[in-house]
Amino acid sequence: MDGLALEVLEANRRLGASGLVTQTWGNVSAIDRARGVVVIKPSGVPFEELECASMVTLSLDGRRVAGTLRPSSDARTHLELYRCFPQVGAIVHTHSVMASAWAQAGRPIPVLGTTHADCFAGDIACTRPLTPAELGESYERDTGRVIVETVGRRDPLQVPAVLVHGHGPFAWGVDVGAAEATAQALEVVARMAAATLWLNPAAGDLDSTLARRHFLRKHGAGAYYGQADPRAGTAG
């Protein structure tokens, strides 16, 4: 557990210095599937003041099993995602400016180029607004549910982020590093897409074959980006 808590602590500290968050508006969590526990940032504590002892460990049904502080107010959203997405090992939530602007605009981010396609196998979807009934006691859990509903039948690791309508982005991945990278990529893609549509309001989606090729260059069995394949040698 110490290992996971330390990893989540360090990821939260990096998030605080990343430019993706203002003040305490964001949080990172990760799950230990074997033990069924999630470590998450405590609520409202400045990133630079976090210590290992500040981290909060929760069971998947929301009981605090380690730590003394109150967990992030978004904890129930994280837990819902871990329950429904067994592939997911870590979650990053931010209010990064341009991703949040798309969320406030209620628009999915279309696949306008290869930067997007390298990271996301399709649009970055935006949830529907929550209904009045979803704004009650279980608001944070319902936020998780509407994210799950939005991902639908797609593989959450292929579309590793969703914009919550009127709120902001949740990003995830197999581990902390992947979730952090997605949260950062999402903000860059959000900025690039907004500028693209300003320069050309009729800019179309990237050709789907090209988009697929770029995603598969980096993900899955046929990936040839990076150093994963020890047989690598010649260019391309």
Place this chain on the structure above:
Amino acid sequence: MDGLALEVLEANRRLGASGLVTQTWGNVSAIDRARGVVVIKPSGVPFEELECASMVTLSLDGRRVAGTLRPSSDARTHLELYRCFPQVGAIVHTHSVMASAWAQAGRPIPVLGTTHADCFAGDIACTRPLTPAELGESYERDTGRVIVETVGRRDPLQVPAVLVHGHGPFAWGVDVGAAEATAQALEVVARMAAATLWLNPAAGDLDSTLARRHFLRKHGAGAYYGQADPRAGTAG
């Protein structure tokens, strides 16, 4: 008094490094209600050159009671706000770029998402333009009056900032930390709102129940954000 002067000094230094101000275009003040005195930045002194002895202490009616330098040219605006808003302990004025752009545009910033709703219980209002009569001898005091008029019957701690038409933002709070956080949040919210309206000119206000819920997560007796409530324990 030394304690308050030091606090205001440090807040002004932080403001100078915050990215919210250019050159000397901004100032922080705070009030000691028991003694009825306000400490404020001196006029035109670069933030990085400020020392404890530079700070100026004023009575609520504008007499200098400590310090040798001339106070900020905006001092009378601050004093008017302290006189009319007894809840307020500190004030931050900046010309931060996007908040000032909304002020120059003469538009209130609507509640387009939860980032806004977390910090402000409603629109961030923009004052009416000052009348010719308000541009005379008592211009700075009249600027304070028009801010007070704009807040109206609302609780100034629930709407802790106003945009002065054609000028820029004034933010405040119960103490220096709260006022600083609001000035920063305002700039981020201003940027996010402008981008939102670009992406969707018809973007509507956040559902008022959701907005209220977010504000009350962080403010008031029922707040469950942060670590204030020692009974805290389980998620959400």
Place this chain on the structure above:
Amino acid sequence: MDGLALEVLEANRRLGASGLVTQTWGNVSAIDRARGVVVIKPSGVPFEELECASMVTLSLDGRRVAGTLRPSSDARTHLELYRCFPQVGAIVHTHSVMASAWAQAGRPIPVLGTTHADCFAGDIACTRPLTPAELGESYERDTGRVIVETVGRRDPLQVPAVLVHGHGPFAWGVDVGAAEATAQALEVVARMAAATLWLNPAAGDLDSTLARRHFLRKHGAGAYYGQADPRAGTAG
């Protein structure tokens, strides 16, 4: 002379770190009116590599009187301004992004708020395009002439910057510090004005009485901003 060369050297180094210039796209000069000589940055030398010995001293008619390097390719523009504006002690030229965008758009920056009015007594004018005849041998000098033509009968210290059509800003002041401050203020004002017009395409000019008041708060005999007046004491 050493004093002036050192001052210009340091100002060029600051410019290189200011965010207003990319690569070598900018320069600072200053004049010693008593001796009739101008010190300016050498052409194409990276800001961080500048040394005292790199600086170039020119007579007002363009002869090199000290230094071994070739002066900035904009030197003849600077010299023309010094010849025609006897009040001016220093000049800063940049290609800062938003000021250059206004210059490329061929639009003067209107007085949309007090941030602008604090620094400039009126619009920041944009020159007419140069004529074909002005693009010949004396192109750089003609650039200076068209700036002078654009300032016209106004006091160059009241409107201390001009946008050269299709090129970028030239800013000046009584001394190096004033010229630097104006170049920086110009970029911020340019950004703020663009955002303002996006938020409200019909945003009008600031009331001229208010604009005048703000300019005179900081400039001229009646200025009450800053610490210049030793009689200063009470607020406002």
Place this chain on the structure above:
Amino acid sequence: MDGLALEVLEANRRLGASGLVTQTWGNVSAIDRARGVVVIKPSGVPFEELECASMVTLSLDGRRVAGTLRPSSDARTHLELYRCFPQVGAIVHTHSVMASAWAQAGRPIPVLGTTHADCFAGDIACTRPLTPAELGESYERDTGRVIVETVGRRDPLQVPAVLVHGHGPFAWGVDVGAAEATAQALEVVARMAAATLWLNPAAGDLDSTLARRHFLRKHGAGAYYGQADPRAGTAG
């Protein structure tokens, strides 16, 4: 070879800190024409983790001749450019935000001002989209081919960058320093051009005589910018 590998290593490290790239989305290469080998960044390795031993050396036909890591997935694009542009000594590829936005918009960047004209002798062209046949096995090589097709009969050193449709910019130069400078200039020019067209949708191209003059101030036999010409002396 060590010399070139070190140079490419350092250029890749600078690129990682330049603000032009996010994560590993970019790469620098350089060629030793005498030996017919190209040194390039390895695929997917974070810039700050690069060491001399990480660099990959390829023959012009894509065989790895030194290094143990897999080369950048864009290596075949670089190789195609080196084969077709004998004047080119180094290539920089990024996904810098505004240049990529123009690429995603499918628009060439017009010559709107002297900042552009100082660096590029004409529009920064955008390729046509690749055809379905070009998205197969030889996708990366075909990307190079469409860049070459887009440059056409122009001198690649006069138009030292192209936007790949739906992807992003490739920039080049006689050596690493020139290619880096162009990649950076391109991003600034892309930002400036977008802002210009926002401020004035009808902004016209810079007068072609003026554009030519600015390009030739810095490039070619008659250049009088910088310190290259030892006969330099008087201003202008």
